[in-house]
Amino acid sequence: MTGTRDLFYKVIWTLVFCPLGMGGAMGGLINCFIVDHHYGKKAAHFTAILSLLILSACNYLCYNLDRHFGWFGATEHPMWFHWRYPMIWAVGYGNGLLLFTDKGQERLTRLGL
Helix, strand or coil: CCCCCCHHHHHHHHHHHHHHHHHHHHHHHHHHHCCCCCCCHHHHHHHHHHHHHHHHHHHHHHHHHHHHHCCCCCCCCCHHHHCHHHHHHHHHHHHHHHHHCHHHHHHHHHCCC
8 A cells, every 4th residue: 555545544643642642642641751750851851751652663563564564665665764762752751841941941931832
């Protein structure tokens, strides 16, 4: 299945199921293990580690599923899946800084979030 005939399934998977599932999992874990327990850079590092563990496992699962379905090119271009691991940590750390530091919360307030 390649091309536009399976575009609906690709869009539903990438814009609905994956974000809802992983967003819920990460939100629940952060709420359970970090909120009201840690603050500051320690919480940001912990958020990055949780992101790396959970979202990397999801990325690896999607890589293996894609090798079977062939939707996103994992067989032809496997590094498009595996270069993401350092980025997952960096984005998790950045989100942790925004959520769990005074400076980050001030920035979110200025943005109206």
